[in-house]
Amino acid sequence: MNHLPQAWGRPRDDVYGAYDASHFQMSGPTQHSSRPIVTGTSVVAVKFKDGVVIAADNLASYGSLARFTDVKRLRTFNSKSVLGFGGDVSDMQYLDRLLNSLSVRENYSTSIDDSGKSDLDAHNLHRYLSKVMYKRRSDFNPLWNHILVAGLGEKDAPFLASVDLLGTTFSSPTLATGFGAHLAQPILRRQVPDEAASKELSQEKAVELIRECMKVLFYRDARSMDKYSIAVISKSGVDLKEDEKLENQSWAFAEGIRGYGTQVN
Numbered sequence: 001m002n003h004l005p006q007a008w009g010r011p012r013d014d015v016y017g018a019y020d021a022s023h024f025q026m027s028g029p030t031q032h033s034s035r036p037i038v039t040g041t042s043v044v045a046v047k048f049k050d051g052v053v054i055a056a057d058n059l060a061s062y063g064s065l066a067r068f069t070d071v072k073r074l075r076t077f078n079s080k081s082v083l084g085f086g087g088d089v090s091d092m093q094y095l096d097r098l099l100n101s102l103s104v105r106e107n108y109s110t111s112i113d114d115s116g117k118s119d120l121d122a123h124n125l126h127r128y129l130s131k132v133m134y135k136r137r138s139d140f141n142p143l144w145n146h147i148l149v150a151g152l153g154e155k156d157a158p159f160l161a162s163v164d165l166l167g168t169t170f171s172s173p174t175l176a177t178g179f180g181a182h183l184a185q186p187i188l189r190r191q192v193p194d195e196a197a198s199k200e201l202s203q204e205k206a207v208e209l210i211r212e213c214m215k216v217l218f219y220r221d222a223r224s225m226d227k228y229s230i231a232v233i234s235k236s237g238v239d240l241k242e243d244e245k246l247e248n249q250s251w252a253f254a255e256g257i258r259g260y261g262t263q264v265n
Contacts, residue, residue, distance in 0.1 A: 036088035036144040038062050040073045041223040042180030043084035044213045045150050046188055047158040047173045047198040048206035051234035052150040054082055054160075055210045057217070058242070059225040060089045066225065072242050074229045077103060081122040081151030082231045082238055083129075086177035087165070088144035095143065098132070099125075122151030122159040122233075126169070134167025142166070146177040151233045158198070158233075173198035176213075179221040184213035203232065215246055 038060050045054035060068035068089075075083045075096055083099070085092040106120055120128075126149040136143050142165040153159030161171040173195050174188035191209055192198050210230060217224045226246040232239045 032141040033088075033144065036091070038067065038089045039144075039223070040071060040086055040089060040092070041221055042176055042178040042184065042217050043073065043086050043146075043148050044176040044180045044184045044188070044210060044217075045084065045148050045160055045174070046192055046201070046206050046209060047160050047195075048201040048203050049199050050158070050203060051152065051232060052082075052158050052160050053203070053206040053210045053230065053232050054084050054148060054150040055214055055228055055230040056084045056086070057214065057224045057226075057228040059223065059227075061223045064222070066223075069225060069227065072229055074231050074240060074242070075099070076231070076238050076240060077125055077151075078106075078120065079237050080233070081120075081125050081149060082233055082240065083125075084148040084150065084177070086146040086148075091143040091145050095129075095132075095145065095147075102128070121153050122149055122161075123153035125149055125151070126159070126161045126163065130163045130167055130169045133163050133165060137166050148175050148177060150231070151238075152235070156235055179223070180213065180217060183216055183220050187213055187216065203234070207232065211246075218246055 040060050041057065043054065043056040045052060054074065056073040058070055058072060059066055060071040062068075071089060073085045073092065075085070077083060077099055085095070102120075129147060129149065133143060133145075133147075144165055146162065146164045148160070148162050150160050160173065160175055161169060162175050162177070163169050174185065174192050176184045176188070188209065191205075192201060207230070214228050218226045228244050228246075229240065229242040230244050231241070
């Protein structure tokens with residue numbers, strides 16, 4: 001055996017001939033990720049008369065294991081937009097770097113060009129992401145994310161839309177990803193059934209509604225937690241809080257249920 005570190009465990013070439021690595025199939029086809037590994041769950045958002053409220057919990061799950069409990073899944077883009085990411089965390093980090101580079105280029109062009117060119121708004125950002133997601137899907141190498149884009153669009157009007165790994169886009173006064181589409185959307189649509197209702201909704205009511213949705217998701221979605229991020233986007237800017245916690249939420253009541261934990265009586 002060759003005892004040099006670079007060849008540990010392999011027969012000596014000068015005695016047995018060159019090592020045959022054909023079984024490694026090094027010349028095979030290029031393979032891409034076929035499923036997400038570390039994932040974030042629901043993102044929920046609702047428009048109100050002056051802006052948008054969006055929230056997502058801070059948990060990233062490794063399968064069914066609540067592995068990472070401090071993953072921020074809301075990202076700000078300039079002073080007009082917030083993105084909420086559901087799905088694969090590594091793809092979220094890739095998109096975050098991509099958008100950071102876009103923001104740098106936009107800021108440089110804006111500072112050099114003195115023609116009064118405005119920053120990219122939420123509508124521009126959503127269209128850009130839809131092209132990126134559709135291109136990756138067409139390459140059979142999708143980004144395993146479902147993204148909500150919340151912010152201000154043309155003439156500072158509230159804007160809320162989604163794009164998924166297929167490049168499919170959708171806009172509505174209330175949106176949710178993951179299990180939130182099943183558990184939170186009925187709550188949101190009961191209060192905000194259409195665009196007209198969103199124009200009558202106050203910021204305080206919108207925040208209260210989103211907090212209620214996060215409470216329901218904490219109890220009903222096994223891949224969520226009680227620590228979450230919430231952002232309010234309005235004409236005054238982005239108010240992002242990343243360490244919010246549901247008040248008075250615990251599983252203490254479960255101790256009184258027969259069969260729970262180590263009860264023997």
